[in-house]
Amino acid sequence: MSEHRADNPWGPEAMATGIVAVGLHLAGLVWAARVLLAVTALLWVVLAVVFGGLVAGGGARLREETSTPAALTAVAATGVLGDGAATISRPVAAAVLLGLAAVLWAVLLPRVLRRLGRRVPGSAFMLTVALGMTAVSAMTAGKTCDVPWLGTLGEVLLWPAVIVWAVVAAGAVRHAMASASD
Numbered sequence: 001m002s003e004h005r006a007d008n009p010w011g012p013e014a015m016a017t018g019i020v021a022v023g024l025h026l027a028g029l030v031w032a033a034r035v036l037l038a039v040t041a042l043l044w045v046v047l048a049v050v051f052g053g054l055v056a057g058g059g060a061r062l063r064e065e066t067s068t069p070a071a072l073t074a075v076a077a078t079g080v081l082g083d084g085a086a087t088i089s090r091p092v093a094a095a096v097l098l099g100l101a102a103v104l105w106a107v108l109l110p111r112v113l114r115r116l117g118r119r120v121p122g123s124a125f126m127l128t129v130a131l132g133m134t135a136v137s138a139m140t141a142g143k144t145c146d147v148p149w150l151g152t153l154g155e156v157l158l159w160p161a162v163i164v165w166a167v168v169a170a171g172a173v174r175h176a177m178a179s180a181s182d
Helices: 009-028 030-055 060-064 067-088 091-114 124-142 150-179
Strands: none
Touching: 009 030, 009 067, 030 060, 030 067, 067 091, 067 124, 091 124, 124 150
């Protein structure tokens, strides 16, 4: 197994597997979705243990690894796992994961933005993916758990995610054009 660091903090694996699990559920392949959702949960536990180790260690390593856009994959992974929990009618798990995703986003986002500055690498799209997954998780939990205000909150959060995507995309286009003219 390869060593996971700031550029690969186990979040991408959990996020991607969860997205496929939710897609399979939407396609009606419930048994396959549940299997992949279980894999997502296991990957998320590994992510949580690694992240917990970072927090326990503190210091420069914690600051370094939680200030890159890649760190936001932890938010997206938590959000997609919450979305998956909501799709299989696990409202308590969905609510806890949604709350955790929101807290992680609020804590990690300022760190990432401070370090990102005016540069817009491709990984900056994680800014929008993290917020978007939190919004989708809230909308799904609101619908499946019959909590209308969560659905409304998700709809409200979705618009800033779209705006952030547009800003990051514009920055990426500017960067590509500047690089092409060099």
